[in-house]
Amino acid sequence: MSVVNTSAERVKAFYLSVGHNAVDGGGNLLSSGEFRDESGEVRRCITLVLVVSPMHIMDACFIQIPSSKPGKKSRQHEGFQVDLSSDVTGLNLPTTLKP
Numbered sequence: 001m002s003v004v005n006t007s008a009e010r011v012k013a014f015y016l017s018v019g020h021n022a023v024d025g026g027g028n029l030l031s032s033g034e035f036r037d038e039s040g041e042v043r044r045c046i047t048l049v050l051v052v053s054p055m056h057i058m059d060a061c062f063i064q065i066p067s068s069k070p071g072k073k074s075r076q077h078e079g080f081q082v083d084l085s086s087d088v089t090g091l092n093l094p095t096t097l098k099p
Contacts, residue, residue, distance in 0.1 A: 005052040019083030
């Protein structure tokens with residue numbers, strides 16, 4: 001999963017919560033936490049807070065898609081929906097603090 005800041009001038013913060021396992025670029029499983037959804041059910045998620053410079057792309061993680069047939073190449077993932085919640089806000093950072 002990657003995020004893109006298309007703004008030419010503003011640093012942006014991306015707040016992402018993913019309801020699937022995910023790994024970093026080295027293949028290490030990212031830690032997850034628990035939250036309660038609207039119905040009170042306890043669920044797990046990974047939350048990332050990313051600060052991205054103007055006109056930059058940041059690679060955040062690889063989402064692990066559940067597989068019913070490991071090792072087989074097929075179209076089994078067509079229609080798979082990622083459990084993702086997000087919010088993006090512009091930041092007003094002093095020039096000396098910009099990433």
